[in-house]
Amino acid sequence: MSVPFHAEKMGRLLSDLLGRPVSAKIGPVTSAASDLPIVASYAIDNGDLAAVCICDLEFALNGGAALCLIPACEAATNLKKKHLDPLLFENFKEILNICAQLFGGSNTQRVKLVSVHSKASEAPETTKKFMEQTRMRREAQISIAGYGEGRITVFC
Amino acid sequence: MSILIVDDSKAMRMIVRRALHQAGFHQDLKEAATGAEALEVVESGGIELVLCDWNMPGMNGLELLEKLKSLGRTVKLGFVTSECATDIQMLARQSGALFFITKPFTPDAFLSALEPIIGR
Numbered sequence: 065m066s067v068p069f070h071a072e073k074m075g076r077l078l079s080d081l082l083g084r085p086v087s088a089k090i091g092p093v094t095s096a097a098s099d100l101p102i103v104a105s106y107a108i109d110n111g112d113l114a115a116v117c118i119c120d121l122e123f124a125l126n127g128g129a130a131l132c133l134i135p136a137c138e139a140a141t142n143l144k145k146k147h148l149d150p151l152l153f154e155n156f157k158e159i160l161n162i163c164a165q166l167f168g169g170s171n172t173q174r175v176k177l178v179s180v181h182s183k184a185s186e187a188p189e190t191t192k193k194f195m196e197q198t199r200m201r202r203e204a205q206i207s208i209a210g211y212g213e214g215r216i217t218v219f220c
Numbered sequence: 221m222s223i224l225i226v227d228d229s230k231a232m233r234m235i236v237r238r239a240l241h242q243a244g245f246h247q248d249l250k251e252a253a254t255g256a257e258a259l260e261v262v263e264s265g266g267i268e269l270v271l272c273d274w275n276m277p278g279m280n281g282l283e284l285l286e287k288l289k290s291l292g293r294t295v296k297l298g299f300v301t302s303e304c305a306t307d308i309q310m311l312a313r314q315s316g317a318l319f320f321i322t323k324p325f326t327p328d329a330f331l332s333a334l335e336p337i338i339g340r
Binding site for chain 1: 302
């Protein structure tokens, strides 16, 4: 199943969720999928995958901190240590959950987040296969005001 | 008004709490992480309004609403959820939910949904 992805819509969604300006801009694909640790899989009601998102540590930490107004320095400290703080990761999963709206809507199939993994190697085989077989791949640079940036790659 | 926030995500409970503070509610806010826990809190008495997530492990929001109805509890309930499908919203309303707020929500949208319930 192919679903559309609009980076601007993601920016608006995240701005509303985080209560601060967020920009999402499509850019050239610069990263190998294996470089990005967070893997989120989205599926329609019958279980068929509709989209997979891979995010970098920076987006996860900055987004996770911004969601609950945790100081940006916490995210920065974790980023320096290349450590995915469990609390920030839990918060980021909520962001990923809400991002399911980007892949569905009232007039299309309902899409929901079905799994999140903090290591690409732990992603299910169905997810890896989906990424290999999907033609549409978009990479966006996310910028969260007051926190920092990050990257997301969307397979849909 | 005594309000119960029900969501399995601690982050979302915090966000809903913050939105309630912004809307002027600073007291009598309780939280529950599961439908079962919410049921216990409601049964212990005093809750007038429940703000509930739709998708939760175990007892989901709709099941909580149905359970409260079956027990004859007159507590008001509305959903605050990432679900945005119109069929879900219709199901919620038909089941007796007083409002359906989709995450993410602006403070104004949140207050607009609550105003008819809280009478401000």
